Amino acid sequence: MDHNQMLQTVKERLPEKRYIHVLGVVDTAVDLAKKFFVSESKAKTAAILHDIAKFSDRDWMKSIIVSENMDPLLLEYHAELWHAPVGAYLAKTEFGVEDEDVLNAIRYHTTGRENMSDLEKVVYIADLVEPNRKFSGVEELRQLKEQGLDVMMEASVKHSIEFLESKNQPVFPDSLKCFKYFVQQKG
Ligand code: DGI
Ligand code: FE
Ligand code: FE
Ligand code: FE
Numbered sequence: 001m002d003h004n005q006m007l008q009t010v011k012e013r014l015p016e017k018r019y020i021h022v023l024g025v026v027d028t029a030v031d032l033a034k035k036f037f038v039s040e041s042k043a044k045t046a047a048i049l050h051d052i053a054k055f056s057d058r059d060w061m062k063s064i065i066v067s068e069n070m071d072p073l074l075l076e077y078h079a080e081l082w083h084a085p086v087g088a089y090l091a092k093t094e095f096g097v098e099d100e101d102v103l104n105a106i107r108y109h110t111t112g113r114e115n116m117s118d119l120e121k122v123v124y125i126a127d128l129v130e131p132n133r134k135f136s137g138v139e140e141l142r143q144l145k146e147q148g149l150d151v152m153m154e155a156s157v158k159h160s161i162e163f164l165e166s167k168n169q170p171v172f173p174d175s176l177k178c179f180k181y182f183v184q185q186k187g
Contacts, residue, residue, distance in 0.1 A: 006091030
């Protein structure tokens with residue numbers, strides 16, 4: 001399936017507001033990909049499909065997590081986390097995406113993880129800072145673009161963790177490991 005066909009399908013499946021978010025993520029991901037020498041085409045594919053499972057039925061997602069042997073810990077955390085790995089599953093089974101890096105970028109777009117690829121970072125960051133995001137601090141995150149992909153990624157996952165902590169929401173271990181990985185990398 002080519003990018004335009006994927007976009008059309010996503011448009012039909014998601015509410016308008018979510019589709020507008022997807023278009024913002026596509027633009028931002030392609031822009032970051034250019035700047036940081038990541039495949040624009042892969043960034044675009046992952047961005048188009050990243051939230052494809054956002055409105056999938058929870059019981060169905062639960063059954064996929066079990067039957068596809070995804071991380072069982074997901075089921076002990078907020079169901080909001082499930083659309084990312086289930087989205088990767090749909091990208092593969094329904095949209096024919098084979099590229100593991102693209103699938104991982106979708107799979108980890110909500111939590112991040114240790115040792116992310118540059119493509120994974122691009123999609124994670126684009127999801128957070130695309131133009132329709134309005135939270136306080138988003139402009140500062142956007143401006144970190146000039147300081148490099150890792151600086152931007154570390155600040156992004158830090159922001160997400162602090163946001164969840166401020167709301168007393170449990171943070172999924174992958175996000176904490178992701179942040180620690182950047183801190184340790186700097187020594
Ligand atoms: O799907 P989006 O809204 O574009 O963004 P997302 O996939 O990055 O995040 C979806 C939601 O998941 C967001 O409201 C915050 C929440 N979330 C992300 N990480 C965690 C989390 N919720 C909990 N409880 N724990 C997490 O680690
Ligand atoms: Fe998402
Ligand atoms: Fe996100
Ligand atoms: Fe998103």
